[in-house]
Amino acid sequence: MLDGTRVPVHLSIPSDLQTAEVDFKVLPIATDLLNSEPLDTVAAGHLWTLLGSVDAAPRVVMLVGGGVISDENAADLVKAAERFHIPVATTEHAKGLFPEDHTLSLGVFGYAGTRHASEAILVQPLDLLVVLGATLNVRDSMYWSKRLAPKLGVLSVNVSEAHIGCHVEQEIYVGGHGGAFARWLADATEDDAKPLVSGIAARKEWLAAIRATPRYYDFENTSSDQVPIHPARMVAEARRTMPRDTIAIVDSGAHRAFGVHYWDSYGARQFLTASGLGPMGWGIAAGIGAKAARPDCPVVVFTGDGCMQMHGIEVQSAARAGLPVIYVVSNNQALGNVWLRMRELGPVPMQLTETVDHDWAGFARALGAEGTTVREAEEFAPALEQALESNKTVVIDVKTDRAAATPVEPYAEARAAWSYQE
Secondary structure (H helix, E strand, O other): OOOOOOOOOOOOOOHHHHHOOOOOOOOOOOHHHHOOOOEOHHHHOHHHHHHHOOOOOOOEEEEEOHHHOOHHHHHHHHHHHHHHOOOEEEOOOOOOOOOOOOOOEEEEOOOOOOHHHHHHHHHOOOOEEEEEOOOOOOOOOOOOOOOOOOOOOEEEEEOOOOOOOOOOOOEEEEEEOHHHHHHHHHOOOOOOOHHHHOOHHHHHHHHHHHHOOOOOOOHHHHHOOOOOEOHHHHHHHHHHHOOOOOEEEEOOOHHHHHHHHHOOOOOOOOEEEOOOOOOOOHHHHHHHHHHHHOOOOOEEEEEEHHHHHHHHHHHHHHHHOOOOEEEEEEEOOEOHHHHHHHOOOOHHHHHHOEOOOOOHHHHHHHOOOEEEEEOOHHHHHHHHHHHHHHOOOEEEEEEEOOOOOOOOHHHHHHHHOOOOOO
8 A cells, every 4th residue: 555556455454343442543644655646856867868878869759658647647748748749659558648639649559559659669760768657568568579679778667666677678767656757857947858859850850750651550441341340440430420538448359459559549548448458348347437437428338249248237237327338349259359369270269269149239128228230331320329319328239340350460570579479
């Protein structure tokens, strides 16, 4: 509870102590605990030392992780990035914390990330990567890509140093909160900030070259009219149809890769996914929590038919509570992400990951929700619009193509580079 790491803590108190009468004076909460966003400003000052060692204008990217998520920190990130024209990428977990339609946004880096983020961090010569509140785990480091090697190394700002140096060489630790670092950077003095200010023009030119390339991989799939429906079209069509402040919850499965890649998010906590694990079906219940917490925002849950088999009954909870959550079921008659791998091993492994074509719209109606089935791409946007107008719990059963490859090319390449991978 007291080490500065902002995670849930389980405190187990025996029942006899819970019911006993005690004579104990309540002590004031420690100041350090109240200061939830500390920063070692001396260590943060290493930034100026590093940048001062570069002869030319430094190429810098900020990579922001889940440890920074809040509306206030989002505003400070924008302020710091705009002052020095620093491009910003986020991890999958922090997607949307930096608005993805901002000219300095690179999008998500890592698993199912954008081409812009991959180009800036891995391909184009990079001097320094500033990591705020991320651990550079397997997904957020592009499968520990060997190309993740900026000239000056990585400056990692985190409340815990447990993960520092685990996956990346030349990782310099700054103890503190990423949001506090963003505020410190935005308020830097002109003298300290000279290395960054002098490189603004060069960074603009560098970023313009990156942005001249397509942001997404396989973007043509977002307008595909194929039957069964391409998942990229499903996600992109939803983004075009749903309001800007929509909270998107992406369940675990192949649909998560499509959701991370093709759904643009514009604010803190407007994109939720269990990025560290793969708990199938968690998003169905998470949609209920999101709508209860933010009744003013539309909520869409991208889930799959495998997820629905595990926790689809929770649709009844949303309907019973009268919560207008829209469930978009990518119904590809398979455990999609696993199926894509198993088909390479032969017909038996592939068949073991296939499912039958359940009527999820009928299932929803049986639970007190509304349900509709979509078989062609042009039917999807009208179904979404009708769901929004209904102000009810709605399940849209979208018949999708299980053979559609997920947009994870750079991640797959990095994975294959390791000797123990196929």
